[in-house]
Amino acid sequence: MFRLFAPLIAPIVGLGFLLSLLFAIVTASYESEPESTQQRFHLEHKELKLASDGPLGKYDRAQLQRGFQVYKEVCAACHSMRLVAFRHLEALGFTAPEVKAIASQWQIEVPSINPDTGEPATRKALPSDFMPSPYANETAARAANNNALPPDLSLITKAREGHAPYVYSLLTGYRDPKTYKNEHGEALPADGQPPAGLHFNPYFPNLNIAMPPPLTANGQVTYTDGTPATVENYAKDVSAFLVWTAEPELEGRHRAGVATIIFLLIATTLAYMAYQNIWRDKKKHGKRTSLTDA
């Protein structure tokens, strides 16, 4: 009996799955949901060219230093950078004494204890310290920001679709919701206006972001290297800096990659030649004359 029915098992199981799928197809609803306000007004991020792009990309250290200055003077008021230590800043071209000065002058002190009483206290930051957070904890951060949590920026360019160009687009993407029109000339509907406390930004996935526009005016940060102090440059420079905070290993990775690829190209060529050499007498079009000399 089993031998008779065994060949039928597979088709029966297959038919079961197919019928279930057919049932799902027949009972499904085929109405497209109308395009939401978010879909109609959301914009893909703008282009941003950085020196670190591409397989041979290197950091522009002057730009990273300017970006760090923007972070320090603007972003750091709300956003932590908990995975970066002051000592890491030497990679931006700061000398050890400069790093020491940056740490000791940091606007937020490092949580510590009073060495005499053991009471909680704070002290000036050292190069070995990770950058202290502007808020003691999440509750404090939310309390100070209308219940929104400013995300840590250490990994932000790796942690968002669109990466650095997204950050740059977001920082320069605030628009007036009353007058904004999308590419089809549509204005935001009345029920699409940002709720109180939120700010319209078409580059943000749901259009309304809790962060108020951080970069508001040219000259807000004073550049000392002759670069024009514009909002556009602030946004580019801080995006470049945030690429570095997320991928400090990038330059070494690219260098090691180039060396590895060159090595492997040579090794693979040699391996190919060895392969051809060893198989010379076995190839179909070789000089073999009889079947038995294999």
Add this chain to the structure above:
Amino acid sequence: MSFPWAAHYAPKHPLMRWLDERLPMPRLVYNAIGAGYPVPRNLNYFWNFGVLAGLALVIQIVTGVVLGMHYAANGGVAFDSVEKIMRDVNQGWFIRYAHANGASFFLAVVYIHIFRGLYYGSYKAPREMVWLIGVVIFLLMMATAFMGYVLPWGQMSFWGAQVITGFFSAIPVVGEPIRIWLLGGYAPDNDALNRFFSLHYLLPFVIAGCIILHIWALHIPGSNNPTGVDVKGPQDTVPFHPYYTAKDGFGVGVALLVFSLFLFFMPNALGHPDNYIPANPLSTPAHIVPEWYFLPFYAILKAFTGDFLWIPAKLWGVLAMFGSILLLFFLPWIDRSPVRSSNYRPLYKKFFWVLVVDVILLGYLGQAEPNWKTVLASQICAGYYFAHFLIILPIVSMIERPLPLPRSISESVLHGEDEESAPYGVADASHAGHGPAPQPAA
């Protein structure tokens, strides 16, 4: 093992002779991957992928053991310990990116390895056991890859663990208690992370053991080949070393080049940005998607949307997803055609390529935005997947008229045909019209 004309190990150096008499390890290596293992002489580059999979496992174990020295399996610090590896451990970024991309590399070469087996009928007698152990290895790899993805404890780690362990809750009555038992809690947490780390460290060595069985079982009948015709004599084979060690050396070089492009120049191309956000049980990501190598199965899971025959859609999806892999265990008995290689199976060959396109489409649909179009497409693709293996394959193997097979491997090689073109036998009057040349039964 293997063929009577296999070369025998004859130690030349006195030290090797001394060792061989006491512990015949050199002999074992010689017979397994040395000159003592005769291999069909006509293998194409698709036969490199078994060795590449072995290489990938070695890369994963070596990098994984080093990562384990620095990683902390604790929900509070796991994410930061990975970032410490990336930033403060010497060349830690290299080890970690090699491991993360190594998982994709491993699965990619194994998928090619599996499809090679499907195309050339490597699962058929007398190699059923090789295939069965191979499917076990594939299942172990999927489990290992999933648990490894949880370890960085980012958003996708956490929510991926939530979704995957949620499959068990689809089982009626006992499902939810099983899920809680597996997780050690109601949701993924420190206990789940700890046991995943423990198992993630264990399973690769189980895989290594299964690979030994896989190769052992392979060495009984010897390797299949692109004609699917059995080895007839010494003229059909070459010794594994130096012929295939040399060819594999070249293959390894090419594979490492591709791997290096990802590792050094786009290490996050295959990952998801959300996994650079620390796990947060209170914030669900907009789209939870698994790694690319699970996407076809994820698409099958999501395709079953109807409560057909009073079985809930979720259970249908879970049954179908596991069924889509488990059916591979029965493949040697579902496909009853005695001809192995698709080069001589004109009808099966067409369906094979439809299956390849179907699985790639399922992979695309697994990560697509869900709307009625993508859901319908994944229902059709999932339907073809099951129809291919469970309905089309048995019918094809009954009605198909295979092309005439070459008499032997060396004949097919000597006449210098392309692998894809009609073989020598087609023009041979004595063969034409008599169906396939008989293949000796296993």
